Amino acid sequence: MKQRIQRFMMGRYGADQFGQLLMGISVVLLLISLFSRLDIFYILALGLMGYEYYRMMSKQVDRRYEENQRFMNWRYRIVVKWNRKKEHFKQRxxxxxxxxxxxxxxxxxxxxxxxxxxxxxxxxxxxxxxx
Ligand SMILES: [Zn+2]
Known part of the structure; x- marks a missing residue:
């Protein structure tokens, strides 16, 4: 069974940081949908999860890699901005x-x-x- 999974995943993209974020968001959305009983959160969560599974199974490794790089750049800019804000607040x-x-x-x-x-x-x- 493990070998079959390994063979199946060969040449496919797999998980990355962007995927982790997508999964995290969908779990949060699922929780919200549980408590709020609003279908829209459930649908959004399923959509995001589906999208992330699609990314993991994708064989277009270059494109997925590029998406992740864009996400990492974006995250880096946010962190830098946030740190600067924190620094300003300390020095206010x-x-x-x-x-x-x-x-x-x-x-x-x-x-x-x-x-x-x-x-x-x-x-x-x-x-x-x-x-
Ligand atoms: Zn100037």
């Missing part, structure tokens, strides 16, 4: 964060210095803000 008592009006670069200035002229480190635009 000591620093002010402003966006440059012309290039939207974020600039950090110390708090409690009154009105100051900020020079953007990226495009050298000067703007005045209260710190």
């Amino acid at each position: 008592k000591v620093y002010h964060f402003y966006k440059c009006p012309s290039c939207r670069q974020k600039v950090r200035v110390p708090k409690g210095k009154g009105k100051i002229c900020i020079t953007c480190p990226k495009c050298k635009t000067e703007f005045i803000k209260k710190s």
